[in-house]
Amino acid sequence: MSSSWATIEFMATTSARLLDLLSLLQARRDWPAAVLADRLAISTRTVRRDVDRLRELGYPIAAFKGPDGGYRLEPGSELPPLRFDxxxxxxxxxxxxxxxxxxxxxxxxxxxxxxxxxxxxxxxxxxxxxxLQVSAIDDRRTPGVDGVDERLLAVGEAIRGTETLRFDYVYESDTRAAAPSGSEPSGPRPPRQVEPHHLVTRNGRWYVVGWEPSRADWRTYRLDRMVLRSPNGPRFTPREIPDGDLNAFVLSRFRGSTDHSGTWPCVGVVILDLPLRAVAPYVDDGSAEPVGTDRCRLRSGAWSWIALAAQLGRFDADVEVVEPPELRQAFAELAARYTRAVG
Incomplete structure (x- = not known):
């Protein structure tokens, strides 16, 4: 009996060591055999035997020679089991x-x-x-650059448990700057109390979408600016996001829309003296179509008419405004402003 248990223990120890070896080989390209032996507290001979076992399991491990000869895990024709921390x-x-x-x-x-x-x-x-029940909103970059830290897990737990979050909110310029969504009172502020409903990621940042009872409104908060307080507040009854469309609601907040459609509040149509191929890579969420061989019609939006006119000016080409009159007026205001800058 003792011999059987010793065999089982040996096999378990060897299997665990093989997984540790595989994890090291996945961590970087080249591993000197002596370094692997030191990290695993075994001999270089045992490292060689363990590498042979991994090869039998289908892992393409190559040996390299030299003063610090060792091993590297190379791409293979099949995907073998992987080891993640x-x-x-x-x-x-x-x-x-x-x-x-x-x-x-x-x-x-x-x-x-x-x-x-x-x-x-x-x-x-x-x-x-x-x-972590998360959603990607209009993502054009790698999501979640802020990482998966304890703050993210705490917010996820509050959402899952329908518990009110208590937190201080730090603004970008300093701790007393105005929030993007409107003016904020000066001086010390009490902690925010928000009913969190969704975790979203957009353009590489994490955001919390929640209902703030003191403002009787839905708000969006950047997670990296939230300083959580403990314990959480009372439990709440989940609400339905406006119009039931999370993506449209979050986009409407970022774009300054007065409704929850997710569209820009200012949308215009112009004709640019550029071929479609020169404009298409920069259309983003607008649309473009050819008008002959050297011109194109572009429909685009922004949070204000001045911003839209300035955005269209980046194409460095003549612009003909099709609609609406507000966009034509914005170009006139920009022209006057630039003329004053020159003068």
Whole structure:
């Protein structure tokens, strides 16, 4: 009996060591054999045997010669099992979740991959992933550059538990600057109390969308500017986002729309003296169509008419305003302003 238990313990120890070795090989390109032996507290001979075992499992591990001869994990023809640490596993799960909401064209495959990874996770990691129900809003860059920190997990837990968040909000210029959504009182402020409903990522930042009872309004907060207070406030009854469209609502806040359609408040149509191929890469969320071979019609929007006129001026070409009159007036105001600057 003692011999059987010794065999089982040896196999478990060897398997764990193989996983640790695989994790190291995935961490960087080249590993001297002596360094691997030191990190794993084994001999270089045992490292060689463990590398052979990983090769038998399908991992393409190459040996390199020299004074610091060692090993590297190379690309292979098949995808063998991978080893993630806790943070990597959570990051992969969140990325897959974002792919299912961002219209990435791989939604179905992402859902299957997320289900598979979640089933294989230990309970502690499944809990972390389940806390983070996130959505990607009009993302043009890599989402979530702020990382998966404890603050993100705390907000996710509050959303899941329908608990009011208590936090101080730090503005960009200094702690007393005005918020983008309107003027704020000067002097010390009491902590915000917000009913969090959604975690979203847009252009590489995390945001919290919630209902603020003191203002009787929906608000959007940058997570990196929130200083959470403990404990959380009372539980709340979840509300429906305006018009039931989270994407449109968040975009309307960023674009300054007065409704919740997600469209720009100022939209105009112009004809540019440029071919479509020169304009198309810079259309963003507008639209463009050719007018002959050397001109194109562009429909675009901005948060103000002056901003739209200035935005259209970046094309460095003659502009003919089609509609509306407000855009034509904005060009006139800009022309006067630039004339004064020259004078």
């Amino acid at each position: 806790d943070d990597q596993a959570v990051a992969v799960a969140i990325a897959l979740q974002l792919a299912t909401t961002a219209g990435a064209g791989l939604a179905e495959a992402s859902v299957r991959a997320l289900t598979t990874i979640r089933q294989l996770m230990p309970a502690r990691l499944r809990h972390r992933v389940d806390l």
